[in-house]
Amino acid sequence: MASINVYKVYEDDNFTAADSPVVLDITTDLEAISGNGENQYANSLSIANEGKYPITVEISMDGSTYGDVQTLHANDVDNINSAGVKLVRLTHQGNDTGYQVKAYSRMVGDATLSSGSTNSSIIDDDTEPIDTYFAESLSQFTLAADTVASGLLAASLVYDFTATAGHGIVATDQIVLIGTDRSFIAYVTNVAGDVITVDTPIDFVFISGSTGLIVNTNMAVDGSVTPRIFKVQAGVTPVFFRRFIMTITDGSSMDDSKFGGLPALTNGLVIRIVNGFQKSIINVKTNSDLRQWAYDLQYADKAPAGVYGVSSRLTYAGKEKHGVVLSVSGTSEIQWVVQDDLTGLLTLYQSAMGNKK
Secondary structure, eight states: OOOSSOEEEEEEEEEOGGGOSEEEEHHHHHHHHHOSSOOOOEEEEEEEEOSSSOEEEEEESSSSOBOOOEEEOTTOEEEEEEEEEOEEEEEEOSSOEEEEEEEESSOOOOOEEEOOOOOTTOOOSSSOEEEEEOBEEEEEEEBSSOOOOOOSSGGGOOOEEEBOTTOOOOTTOEEEEEOSSOEEEEEEEEEETTEEEESSOOOSOOOTTOEEEEEEOOOOSBOSSSOEEEEEEOOSSOEEEEEEEEEEEESSOOOTTSBTTBOOOSSOEEEEEESSSEEEEEEEOSHHHHHHHHOEEEEEOOSSSSOEEEEEEEEOOBTTTTBSOEEEOTTOEEEEEEOSBOTTSSEEEEEEEEEEO
16 A cells, blocks of 8 residues: 655765755655655655755755755754655755755644754864964975875885976975865975975875975064064865964073063064954063963973973863864965064974864
8 A cells, every 4th residue: 555654864974066966856756655646745854964064955845946045054953844845955065064854745843943062162083183383485386296195004105206397495495285175294304306305204195286385484583574474274174273382492591571582572473363354363572471361381491401492382272261263264374473583582383283174
């Protein structure tokens, strides 16, 4: 006997741009399942975003015309009853995600929207960690061939890549290889013509013709006349930066009235974010300013010889810290701006730590 009450489940846990848009022909599918010759439609519909990224949803009651576009964010569920839905169209929004749609032919009720849970610190256990330095770009080069990603065994670790002629890379340079959604930073240990050897195993296939950068990560530079900008960016996938660690070394002793071992700065070292808007967040002129905004500050004396040092940790995650993370993707960036002459320091490095969304 043919069924009167029928349902259909649509599910894709890896909804990609190639799959989009997907149109779910609920009427046709429910009529095929029922087999009783009746016209079918979804009287009750549940649409769930089971991934981490948004999708848009459109529904059609007449089988041809769609209504308004609705965005479902991560873990959102839209339950629609007494609807009469014939078609559902789901559209990818730039990042792969997942969905589940349940369509029932006979149910009566109300329409509700349940929002997904919010993690104020946005820390995932299953996304790619991002650990890098703030850097200024000195020049560019081009890859002459695809890089080879290292394997698991020592014999399969790869340290060489090939750049086009005129690359300008020399030993001791620091370079960055850039892909659509991946980057790689390392120091150059040897240059043999156009073959470049680095100190860190290459971990990704960067495509021939892609751009690389020669960079400087030591912020002990002169920015007193023209400010110098050191920055971090992300690819297509947003990166949530949560922690920044600054380390300074100097031949002079340090205290809270100085910056490193230098006298207090005149203009200051500024952290700012450019992400559809611009915001200058903190201006640091003394070691005490680092303590003021980061709280975590530690001096290192010569022991018994060597150099003096100071380090500071600035955290942007958790309600007891600076609240939300700093998020960047595409052309957005986080910057440290050097506005004074810091060449009296030996080194000043600023690292950034976080994870992909």
